[in-house]
Amino acid sequence: MSIPASVSPKPVSETLRPLIPAFAGLSRFRRASRRRGVPWIPIFIITVMVSMALFAPLLAPYSPIDQTLRDKLIPPFWVEGGSMQYLLGTDAFGRDILSRLIYGARVSLLVALLALIAGGGVGLLVGIVAGYVGGAVDHVLMRLVDAAFTFPAILFALLLSVTMGQGLGTLVLAISLLLWASFARVLRGEVLALKQRDFVALAKVRGCSSARIMLTHILPNVLNTFMVLVTLNIGAVIIAEASLSFLGAGIPPPTPTWGGMISDGRGRIAEAWWVALIPGIAITLLVLSVNVFGDWLRDRLDPRLRQL
Amino acid sequence: MTAGSLGEFEGQPLLRVERLRKYYPFTKGILFAKTLGQVKAVDDISFTIAAGETLGLVGESGCGKTTTSKLILNLEEPSEGRILLRGKPIHGLAGDALREYRARVQAVFQDPWSSLNPRMMVGRTIAESLIVTGWGNRTDIAERVRELLEQVGLRQDQATQYPHEFSGGQRQRIALASALASEPQLIVLDEPVSALDVSIRAQMMNLLKDIQARSNVAYLLVAHDLATVRHMADQTVVMYLGKIVEYAATQTLFDNVLHPYTKALFSAVLRPRPDRREEEIVLAGEVPSPLNPPSGCRFHTRCPFAMAHCSREEPPLREVEPGHLVACHLYDAAAAPAFARMKEEIVPT
Numbered sequence: 185m186s187i188p189a190s191v192s193p194k195p196v197s198e199t200l201r202p203l204i205p206a207f208a209g210l211s212r213f214r215r216a217s218r219r220r221g222v223p224w225i226p227i228f229i230i231t232v233m234v235s236m237a238l239f240a241p242l243l244a245p246y247s248p249i250d251q252t253l254r255d256k257l258i259p260p261f262w263v264e265g266g267s268m269q270y271l272l273g274t275d276a277f278g279r280d281i282l283s284r285l286i287y288g289a290r291v292s293l294l295v296a297l298l299a300l301i302a303g304g305g306v307g308l309l310v311g312i313v314a315g316y317v318g319g320a321v322d323h324v325l326m327r328l329v330d331a332a333f334t335f336p337a338i339l340f341a342l343l344l345s346v347t348m349g350q351g352l353g354t355l356v357l358a359i360s361l362l363l364w365a366s367f368a369r370v371l372r373g374e375v376l377a378l379k380q381r382d383f384v385a386l387a388k389v390r391g392c393s394s395a396r397i398m399l400t401h402i403l404p405n406v407l408n409t410f411m412v413l414v415t416l417n418i419g420a421v422i423i424a425e426a427s428l429s430f431l432g433a434g435i436p437p438p439t440p441t442w443g444g445m446i447s448d449g450r451g452r453i454a455e456a457w458w459v460a461l462i463p464g465i466a467i468t469l470l471v472l473s474v475n476v477f478g479d480w481l482r483d484r485l486d487p488r489l490r491q492l
Numbered sequence: 493m494t495a496g497s498l499g500e501f502e503g504q505p506l507l508r509v510e511r512l513r514k515y516y517p518f519t520k521g522i523l524f525a526k527t528l529g530q531v532k533a534v535d536d537i538s539f540t541i542a543a544g545e546t547l548g549l550v551g552e553s554g555c556g557k558t559t560t561s562k563l564i565l566n567l568e569e570p571s572e573g574r575i576l577l578r579g580k581p582i583h584g585l586a587g588d589a590l591r592e593y594r595a596r597v598q599a600v601f602q603d604p605w606s607s608l609n610p611r612m613m614v615g616r617t618i619a620e621s622l623i624v625t626g627w628g629n630r631t632d633i634a635e636r637v638r639e640l641l642e643q644v645g646l647r648q649d650q651a652t653q654y655p656h657e658f659s660g661g662q663r664q665r666i667a668l669a670s671a672l673a674s675e676p677q678l679i680v681l682d683e684p685v686s687a688l689d690v691s692i693r694a695q696m697m698n699l700l701k702d703i704q705a706r707s708n709v710a711y712l713l714v715a716h717d718l719a720t721v722r723h724m725a726d727q728t729v730v731m732y733l734g735k736i737v738e739y740a741a742t743q744t745l746f747d748n749v750l751h752p753y754t755k756a757l758f759s760a761v762l763r764p765r766p767d768r769r770e771e772e773i774v775l776a777g778e779v780p781s782p783l784n785p786p787s788g789c790r791f792h793t794r795c796p797f798a799m800a801h802c803s804r805e806e807p808p809l810r811e812v813e814p815g816h817l818v819a820c821h822l823y824d825a826a827a828a829p830a831f832a833r834m835k836e837e838i839v840p841t
Contacts, residue, residue, distance in 0.1 A: 382607035383617075389565050390621040390670065391594035404611035 223480050226473035233470050237289040244283035245271075248440045252278035257456045273458045275448055281462055284440035288463065291429075291441040292470070295355050296421045300414050303360030307367020308403075308410055314368065315375025316398050325368070332365035338427060345433035355434050359424050367413055374406045408485045415478035419471035426467050442467050504579045505540035506710050507564070507678055512537050512573035514559050518783060531783050533559040535734035536573070539727075543677065544708040548725030548742065550715060550757065554779055556734040557714045561680045564712060565599050566590070577678070595625055598671035602683035604663035608655040614666045615641075615651025621674040640669040644699060661692040665699070672703065682714045697723055718761050722746055730754045733782055733790045736809055740816040750818045752795050789821065797822055 236243060256278040259266040266273060272281040314325040341358035348354045378384065379402075387397045428434040429443030437444060442463040449460030515530040534556040541547045549557050562568045564575055566582055575582045577593065585593050598621070601607045608617055615637045622633050638648040644665040655663060664684065671679050684700070685693040697720065704711065715721050721728055721742065728745045730738040730753065738751040749755050756773040775794045780786050786793045792802035802821055809819040 382601040382603055383609045385565075385567060386599060386601065386607055386667075386670070387609075387620065388567060389594060389597075389599045390674075391591050391624040392620065393624075396624065400612070401609050405609070407611075 223476050226476040229469055229473040230477060233289050233466075233473075234293065236286045237293045240287045240290055244280075244286045246280040246283040248279065248284045248287040249438045250279070254278060257452070257459075259456070260458050260462070263458070272462050273456075275445070275459045276452065276456070281445075281459065284445055285442070285463060285466055288440040288442045288445060289466075291352075291435055291439065292422050292425055292467075295352065295359065295425045296418055298352075298356040299359035299363060299421050299425075300417060302356060303363030304367050304410065304414055304417070306360065307364040307413075308371055308406070310364065310368040311371025312375055312398050312402055312406065315372040316379060316394065316402055322372075326372070329365040329368050332361065335362070337362045337424070338431070341424075341428050342431065342433045345428070350433065350436045352435060355425060355428060358428065358433075359421055362424065363417060363421065366417075367410075370413060371406055371409060374409050375402055378402055378405055412478065412482040412485055415474060415481050418474040418478065422467060422471055422474075506543040506545075506578065507541040507712075508576040508579075509537060509539050509560075509564070510574050510576065512560070512563060512575065513571045514556075514563055514568060515571045529783050532734050532785060533782060534563065534570075535785075537729075537731070537734070537736050538573075539729055539736070539739060541678065541710050541712060541727075543710055544704065545727065546704065546711040546713055546725045548713045548715060548721035548728040549731060550718065550721055550728060551731035552716065552757075552779055554733075554782065555731040556782075557716075557731060558682060559734075560731075561599070561682050561712065561714050564678075565597060565680055566593060591625055595621060595674035596676050597678045597680070598674065598676040599680040599682065600664070600667045600671050600684050602687050604660045604667060604687060607667045608663055610655050613652055613654060614658070617655075617666065618651070618670045618673055620670060625674065627674070636673065637669075640672055643672065643703070644669045661688055661696065664688060664696060668699070668703075672707075672709075675707070676709060678710045678712065680712045680714070683716070684713070685720055686715065686717055693720070700724065718758065730757070733779065733785050735790055735819065736817075737791065737819050738817065739809065744813075744816050748813070748816070750812060750816065750823060751820050752797050752822070753791050756794075789819070 252274070255270065255274050256276055258270050258274045258278075260273040260281075261268050261271050263273075270280050270282070272285065274280055275284070310325050310329070314322040340361065341355075344358045345354050348357075384397060384401055387401050392400070425434060425441070426443030426446070429441040430447040432447065434443060435441050437448075445463035446460045446467075449456065449458075449463075453460050512534055513532070513536055514534040515532050517527045518529045518531055520526050520528055537556075537560065539547065549560065551557050559568065563570050564582075566585070569583055577596065582593055582597075608614070615634075618637050618640055619633050622628065622636060627633065628636070634651075637651050641648050641651060646662065646665055646669070650658075655666070658666065664687075668684075681700070685696050688696060700711065701724065703709065711724070713721060713724050725742045728738075728740065728742045729736055730745075730751065732753050738745065738749075738754045745754070749758055752773065756775045759773045773796055777794055780790070780793055786803065788801070788803040788805050789795070789798075789807050792798040795802065799821060805821070807819045807821045807824075809817050810823070812818045812823040
């Protein structure tokens with residue numbers, strides 16, 4: 185398989201580098217990072233988070249919902265006043281933060297998964313059809329994509345939650361509506377390039393229908409790109425979910441979500457910083473990990489996508 | 493195998509191309525597109541291919557060779573004219589009739605790196621036309637794939653490998669096997685060997701000839717390489733800017749080149765005896781744009797023998813010698829130039 189060289193323009197630093205001694209060290213670092221190995225730490229963090237989500241009832245020491253008002257706002261164990269009873273402390277209702285964090289992973293990852301399946305799937309379909317069929321169909325679909333890009337994302341999600349009511353479905357729908365357009369645009373480009381390859385014309389000569397060509401010739405050849413897009417978007421989706429939950433447009437309380445937990449802790453950030461900070465750290469770690477993993481996967485599978 | 497069906501079509505050529513034209517509109521704007529002009533990729537060409545015969549189509553890039561092959565493969569609709577397979581027009585077919593046509597007319601393209609789906613096992617690629625026509629059950633198809641692999645000189649167990657495991661030459665054989673699967677009567681070979689190393693070109697050409705001898709399949713060989721055409725083709729058509737300039741049996745044409753453009757093509761070929769001086773024609777300038785082709789004879793801007801009326805009158809394709817068609821004013825009957833001049837002088841009055 186021949187892979188055309190990356191088309192992204194040379195950054196300014198590439199041309200400046202030989203002129204500036206300080207860049208010498210940087211370039212060594214960049215060369216090292218380019219042929220970096222498997223990102224084990226991010227993979228480990230992702231595995232931990234996924235297991236938390238999968239085995240939440242087994243791992244969580246307490247119920248994530250039951251309130252113990254007597255034990256409210258206990259700090260984490262390493263802080264003065266903390267206890268080993270609640271490792272990461274408790275919130276204003278005396279709920280164990282560790283348990284809420286573990287159950288919250290469920291919501292975050294479930295929403296991410298569903299939104300990526302729904303939004304990514306629609307984007308995949310639209311991208312392939314627009315790219316392959318072309319003509320008026322392409323024009324109409326791509327104008328829809330342009331329109332989707334102009335929606336103010338968060339505002340639109342808030343509107344949905346007001347009109348449809350809060351819940352998992354609304355959240356997934358809102359995030360999918362933001363996702364599909366970028367998937368469709370990138371994949372359409374891929375399909376346009378693919379369509380020029382002789383095997384597509386030959387498939388037609390062999391007697392394949394358009395639907396068959398899209399399914400057996402185009403789809404398998406854009407799956408790599410699709411997988412890369414999925415991993416690169418997990419982080420964005422998790423942040424979108426957290427933002428919406430923080431704003432109160434996500435899953436309604438008392439179901440624990442990471443965004444919702446930050447929102448709960450916001451009012452007392454001065455005296456009980458752990459309530460907001462700990463889920464914040466969890467989000468940061470997960471998003472950072474999937475992004476590093478996604479970068480690595482992209483470099484492995486599809487170096488042409490470096491500009492994404 | 494295909495020869496069996498010949499009887500009922502006695503006298504009918506396998507493929508007849510009649511006054512074929514393909515103009516691509518050159519437009520501006522998207523929604524309310526304005527046509528600014530037309531690229532005359534193929535402009536009034538006619539030829540026939542007999543069953544079991546090879547027709548070579550030669551010319552520079554941009555002369556309409558590839559457009560012609562796309563039209564024959566029914567990947568493009570002609571602007572005018574028609575193509576008949578066994579007397580039946582091929583454009584406007586639909587449903588079963590189109591599938592039947594697809595099974596009868598197949599193709600091998602130039603670039604072996606682009607003509608195989610990298611995500612499809614080669615056995616599946618070869619079986620594709622059988623699968624889409626519902627040719628047989630799984631075991632029949634698997635058997636046929638093994639047979640085809642063997643026919644093109646590959647191992648049967650290679651059916652489960654992916655294209656990246658093969659070399660360019662092997663890939664081209666796989667492409668050929670896929671074209672042969674449906675037992676076609678015509679295969680369009682668009683530069684089938686030009687992407688291959690010289691060392692395996694001969695192999696591929698001999699394979700093509702063997703298969704033709706065995707199955708009586710006809711080839712339309714599109715090439716810019718004269719050696720390939722000479723080796724393979726029974727008839728040769730030379731094209732320039734969408735027009736046929738010379739058309740004859742390969743032997744006739746190679747023995748006695750008539751059109752100045754064909755002469756120039758021949759003199760550009762490396763000779764086995766470079767020390768021997770031969771008449772050499774070097775063409776000046778580029779191929780003119782087919783968007784705005786020169787008036788009269790399209791070659792007159794580059795022709796070393798151009799005469800005054802070449803830029804005004806388009807030379808028709810005429811039989812200059814038995815079985816040798818040329819479109820050039822140089823071969824007008826001796827009286828013709830005088831006749832033309834006379835006509836010009838008379839008409840204005």
